[in-house]
Amino acid sequence: MLVSSSSPDSASRAAIRLLKEWLPGASAVEGSGDLELSSRADQPQLISAEIVEGKTLRAVRVPDVTRTMISGFGAFLDGTQKVRLIGRHFGVPIVLGTTSAAVRVRVNRRLVTWGHKPPRLDQKLYLPLKYLPPLTEALGAGSQRKYGQFQVVDTSIPDASGAYPSEHPTVLLERAIRAVDRQRDALEDELAEAWCARGEAPLFIDGSITRSPHAAASANAIGVIKSHFTLYVEGEALRTVVGLAKGERSSVFQVTPKSRSAVMSWYLRQRDPEGHDVLWGLVRVEISRCDNPTERADEISRWVLAETSPLALPDGRWDKMSYGIRDAEEFLRAIS
Amino acid sequence: MTEALGRIVATERKPNTPHEFHFWTAIDSPVGIGTIVRVDGANPMDGQIPHIYGIVVEGFSYTDLQSPMHDVLGHDGLPTMAGYAATERAEIRLYTAAVLRQIPEEPLQPVPMGQVFLAEEADVQVALRMDSYLREGANTGIPIGVYRAGGTEAVIYLDADFLLGPEAAHLNITGVSGLATKTSAVEWLLASMFRHFPEDKGSIAAVCFNVKGPDLCYLDQPGKLEKSDEALYEKLDVEPKPFQKVEYFAPYNAKGLALNTFRNNEALLDNVTPLTWGLREVLQFAEVLLNRDDIDAKADALIDFIVQNVVDKEFSDPLLSKKHTVQSFADLDAWFRDVLRGMEQKDGESWRTHHVATIRKMRNRLSNISTRCAGLVTDSGAVSDLPFGSFEDRTVYVVDVANLEEDAQDLIFARIVSKLREHLERRDLGVKHLVVFVDELNKYAPGDGPDTYVRKMLLDIAERGRYLGLVLFSAQQFRSQVHRRVVGNSGTSLFGRMDPDELSTPGYAVLSPATRTKLATLEKGQLMIRHPHFTQPIFVRFPRPAVMQGREGSERYPQAGDVSLDAAILRALRPLDPAITLPWVQEITALFTQEEVIRARNATLLARPENVKAYFSAQFRKIIPAQPATRPMAASIKSAPENDPYGF
Numbered sequence: 001m002l003v004s005s006s007s008p009d010s011a012s013r014a015a016i017r018l019l020k021e022w023l024p025g026a027s028a029v030e031g032s033g034d035l036e037l038s039s040r041a042d043q044p045q046l047i048s049a050e051i052v053e054g055k056t057l058r059a060v061r062v063p064d065v066t067r068t069m070i071s072g073f074g075a076f077l078d079g080t081q082k083v084r085l086i087g088r089h090f091g092v093p094i095v096l097g098t099t100s101a102a103v104r105v106r107v108n109r110r111l112v113t114w115g116h117k118p119p120r121l122d123q124k125l126y127l128p129l130k131y132l133p134p135l136t137e138a139l140g141a142g143s144q145r146k147y148g149q150f151q152v153v154d155t156s157i158p159d160a161s162g163a164y165p166s167e168h169p170t171v172l173l174e175r176a177i178r179a180v181d182r183q184r185d186a187l188e189d190e191l192a193e194a195w196c197a198r199g200e201a202p203l204f205i206d207g208s209i210t211r212s213p214h215a216a217a218s219a220n221a222i223g224v225i226k227s228h229f230t231l232y233v234e235g236e237a238l239r240t241v242v243g244l245a246k247g248e249r250s251s252v253f254q255v256t257p258k259s260r261s262a263v264m265s266w267y268l269r270q271r272d273p274e275g276h277d278v279l280w281g282l283v284r285v286e287i288s289r290c291d292n293p294t295e296r297a298d299e300i301s302r303w304v305l306a307e308t309s310p311l312a313l314p315d316g317r318w319d320k321m322s323y324g325i326r327d328a329e330e331f332l333r334a335i336s
Numbered sequence: 337m338t339e340a341l342g343r344i345v346a347t348e349r350k351p352n353t354p355h356e357f358h359f360w361t362a363i364d365s366p367v368g369i370g371t372i373v374r375v376d377g378a379n380p381m382d383g384q385i386p387h388i389y390g391i392v393v394e395g396f397s398y399t400d401l402q403s404p405m406h407d408v409l410g411h412d413g414l415p416t417m418a419g420y421a422a423t424e425r426a427e428i429r430l431y432t433a434a435v436l437r438q439i440p441e442e443p444l445q446p447v448p449m450g451q452v453f454l455a456e457e458a459d460v461q462v463a464l465r466m467d468s469y470l471r472e473g474a475n476t477g478i479p480i481g482v483y484r485a486g487g488t489e490a491v492i493y494l495d496a497d498f499l500l501g502p503e504a505a506h507l508n509i510t511g512v513s514g515l516a517t518k519t520s521a522v523e524w525l526l527a528s529m530f531r532h533f534p535e536d537k538g539s540i541a542a543v544c545f546n547v548k549g550p551d552l553c554y555l556d557q558p559g560k561l562e563k564s565d566e567a568l569y570e571k572l573d574v575e576p577k578p579f580q581k582v583e584y585f586a587p588y589n590a591k592g593l594a595l596n597t598f599r600n601n602e603a604l605l606d607n608v609t610p611l612t613w614g615l616r617e618v619l620q621f622a623e624v625l626l627n628r629d630d631i632d633a634k635a636d637a638l639i640d641f642i643v644q645n646v647v648d649k650e651f652s653d654p655l656l657s658k659k660h661t662v663q664s665f666a667d668l669d670a671w672f673r674d675v676l677r678g679m680e681q682k683d684g685e686s687w688r689t690h691h692v693a694t695i696r697k698m699r700n701r702l703s704n705i706s707t708r709c710a711g712l713v714t715d716s717g718a719v720s721d722l723p724f725g726s727f728e729d730r731t732v733y734v735v736d737v738a739n740l741e742e743d744a745q746d747l748i749f750a751r752i753v754s755k756l757r758e759h760l761e762r763r764d765l766g767v768k769h770l771v772v773f774v775d776e777l778n779k780y781a782p783g784d785g786p787d788t789y790v791r792k793m794l795l796d797i798a799e800r801g802r803y804l805g806l807v808l809f810s811a812q813q814f815r816s817q818v819h820r821r822v823v824g825n826s827g828t829s830l831f832g833r834m835d836p837d838e839l840s841t842p843g844y845a846v847l848s849p850a851t852r853t854k855l856a857t858l859e860k861g862q863l864m865i866r867h868p869h870f871t872q873p874i875f876v877r878f879p880r881p882a883v884m885q886g887r888e889g890s891e892r893y894p895q896a897g898d899v900s901l902d903a904a905i906l907r908a909l910r911p912l913d914p915a916i917t918l919p920w921v922q923e924i925t926a927l928f929t930q931e932e933v934i935r936a937r938n939a940t941l942l943a944r945p946e947n948v949k950a951y952f953s954a955q956f957r958k959i960i961p962a963q964p965a966t967r968p969m970a971a972s973i974k975s976a977p978e979n980d981p982y983g984f
Contacts, residue, residue, distance in 0.1 A: 067412075067414075067417050067420055068420045070422070071422040073422070106422070106423060109421075109422070109423055109424045110363075110423070110424050110426075110427075111423060111426070306422050307422055307423075309410050309411060309417070309420075309421040309422070310401075310407065310410045310411075310421050310423065310425050311406050311407075311409060311410035313401075313402060313403075313406040313409075313410075314402040314403075314406070323421075323422075323423050323425070324422075324423055326400075327423070327426055330400065330426065
């Protein structure tokens with residue numbers, strides 16, 4: 001996932017013009033960069049996971065790692081989002097969210113956009129309708145509520161208990177950001193499922209595959225997670241993971257997130273961490289459950305290691321990022 | 337309609353302008369330096385979709401790599417590992433094109449965003465404004481070559497009105513030596529002109545000065561062509577044949593026995609005419625042969641006096657011992673001697689205002705000419721010249737000066753071009769348009785150095801020739817070192833492969849670095865063209881000329897070596913009468929001096945009589961052969977009377 005920052009664009013200007021027209025009193029916010037969550041609901045955490053390869057989690061040298069090994073990935077999937085505070089109506093934040101996702105297929109060692117499912121690009125207004133003057137006339141009825149060229153997402157709907165969010169601007173802003181997040185996830189899942197349905201070749205997905213049951217069950221969906229907010233190891237296992245050397249992986253374990261699909265996973269050290277942070281070059285790989293986790297983990301680890309060249313520089317996350325994912329992000333940056 | 341091969345891009349840092357635009361293409365697109373493209377604008381202007389035509393002048397390729405070091409790190413410093421990377425880096429082909437033409441032409445705006453297409457043949461005609469002179473009614477296109485790019489093959493035409501006048505004229509070609517580009521290009525262009533020059537514009541001929549090597553010596557002999565050349569000839573609608581009408585002219589060598597040309601093989605002599613001039617022809621251009629120190633007002637006055645009062649006239653003076661009729665250098669020398677003798681006898685310092693020192697100096701210089709230009713200038717005054725006044729349409733006249741001394745070359749250039757000019761001014765040359773081809777302008781019209789008569793003459797053609805129909809096709813290795821006014825007045829310029837040092841001179845600064853690089857690596861048969869209708873230089877391919885190349889010709893028809901006088905006479909006369917044999921020549925010439933025999937040969941060649949034997953024989957003075965003395969019958973002292981009574 002990429003959170004990019006850029007100057008006000010034509011879409012932002014168009015959106016604020018519309019809002020000023022329909023919401024007298026709305027004011028534009030100039031120079032707002034792209035927003036990220038100011039805080040996360042969860043703290044970094046360690047969770048123990050069920051080991052499915054042996055009894056204890058250990059370091060395994062990935063066999064047959066050579067300079068000439070060949071990657072089996074046929075495509076790369078990534079999504080991006082841009083969240084921009086474009087205005088306020090008496091303190092109520094008006095957010096424009098741009099989300100996109102694309103599959104980039106490798107043809108003759110070059111990456112091109114997948115022809116069967118074009119890249120997805122959405123631009124939506126994220127408005128807490130409860131705290132704004134009625135816009136029914138402008139939005140019209142029905143679920144596909146549109147405001148001018150923009151679809152509108154209500155960020156003030158009540159939660160499962162029926163409670164409305166606070167009118168605190170920061171709360172409303174974080175709600176909008178999470179809504180954009182979900183939208184990006186939805187686009188990525190849509191493309192991942194479409195890919196898995198065709199079953200063409202293994203797909204390198206930037207992030208977890210547990211959100212989509214279809215992807216989590218497909219042998220062609222491989223998720224590679226670069227962030228380690230949650231580490232699925234504790235105690236000695238944690239020391240084993242942070243002590244992985246370049247070209248080593250952990251034993252395979254099973255990840256079973258709440259309300260998501262269970263998958264098999266393992267940690268893999270892509271680059272020599274000496275002189276760097278303990279998580280330097282460390283990724284976690286997710287695959288669908290299978291009967292031969294050792295062979296599958298070795299094979300896919302070799303593929304992931306093969307994708308470390310060429311370097312994803314100048315991206316700051318190049319130690320964990322494959323070049324295919326960087327290419328997808330650059331592509332999405334160009335079209336969004 | 338073909339598929340788009342690129343898209344226009346413009347950024348604040350690299351914007352498009354009315355004269356330049358940028359576009360990117362797929363990695364494997366057939367675009368290269370010199371490719372002509374068409375841009376279709378996205379939005380109509382005044383109801384018309386704008387079309388912009390451009391030629392690629394620069395190309396860029398780069399990847400998303402920020403630093404070369406990243407690539408080194410990515411492959412652990414081992415270049416061989418790069419080939420195993422799962423993915424190639426994203427790569428761009430970005431091109432810069434110079435605008436050739438915008439339609440509509442007004443208002444002239446920066447090139448808009450749009451799709452880029454490879455120009456097809458019809459696009460090329462519009463882009464280069466050839467449509468204006470290829471249309472029905474104009475039809476003044478002269479094919480110069482074929483433009484090729486990505487499957488497009490388009491004939492490139494020069495406009496005859498801008499190549500041969502009157503709008504613009506003259507052509508200059510430059511390129512390194514040894515690649516057979518300059519001479520070949522001119523030979524090909526002459527063939528194309530002879531085929532395509534519009535009949536309604538009148539007749540055309542060419543005078544080519546062969547200044548080095550045998551390249552122009554076999555224009556009437558067929559050369560070797562490859563299939564690709566034949567295909568080009570067909571495309572360009574020119575018959576792949578040697579020139580049908582070629583006339584060669586060359587002076588004799590110093591001994592006067594053989595023609596001083598690479599084309600003196602007996603098998604090729606039928607259209608080779610000796611070039612010999614006498615006193616009258618040379619005196620008009622004496623200043624060509626006299627250096628600046630020789631020519632002062634006094635010397636000039638004496639030469640003028642001789643031309644006005646002495647040459648071809650019966651001249652008498654109390655000072656002289658006899659009447660003189662000066663018709664040759666020999667006569668002139670006799671006249672000088674008589675004048676000087678008379679002045680010595682009179683002990684006078686001047687005669688008819690001419691000082692004795694001036695007379696002595698001019699005698700020395702002028703008498704010297706026939707020695708310095710032996711073979712060309714004759715003591716006897718015999719003249720054999722180009723057919724001024726009866727030039728024929730679509731004929732090439734080659735004057736071979738390759739083996740001559742510099743003085744003789746200068747004299748030939750000066751006199752022939754001056755005569756051509758005189759006849760064209762009087763409209764009685766025989767043709768309406770005449771191309772004069774001169775190679776080695778670095779020698780004959782250098783940018784610096786002395787202001788020679790030849791350079792002045794070339795400048796005069798370049799600046800005023802087009803009004804007369806006299807067109808200069810010139811060639812050299814270093815364009816930057818040729819007089820600016822000669823190359824500047826050339827409406828059309830051709831460039832073969834260029835020397836990098838030459839390309840670094842300021843004259844080529846207008847070309848992009850990529851275009852200069854392409855010029856430095858052009859193959860044989862490729863040219864870059866600048867023509868008044870083309871707003872940017874265009875690269876074309878032309879066919880190998882359908883004439884025998886110099887090297888092949890000199891191998892097949894070796895140059896004749898030194899021969900005896902009899903053999904030289906036989907070789908000269910046999911083209912006129914194949915029945916002539918060596919014994920016959922030996923019998924006729926046995927009693928005469930070499931000078932007399934050569935004079936008889938020259939007279940015969942000039943007259944080209946029907947009965948060659950009789951004419952040649954008649955040129956010799958009568959010599960009654962000696963006969964053995966016979967004893968006469970002794971006559972009686974006194975005859976006996978008829979009625980002698982004592983007789984029996």
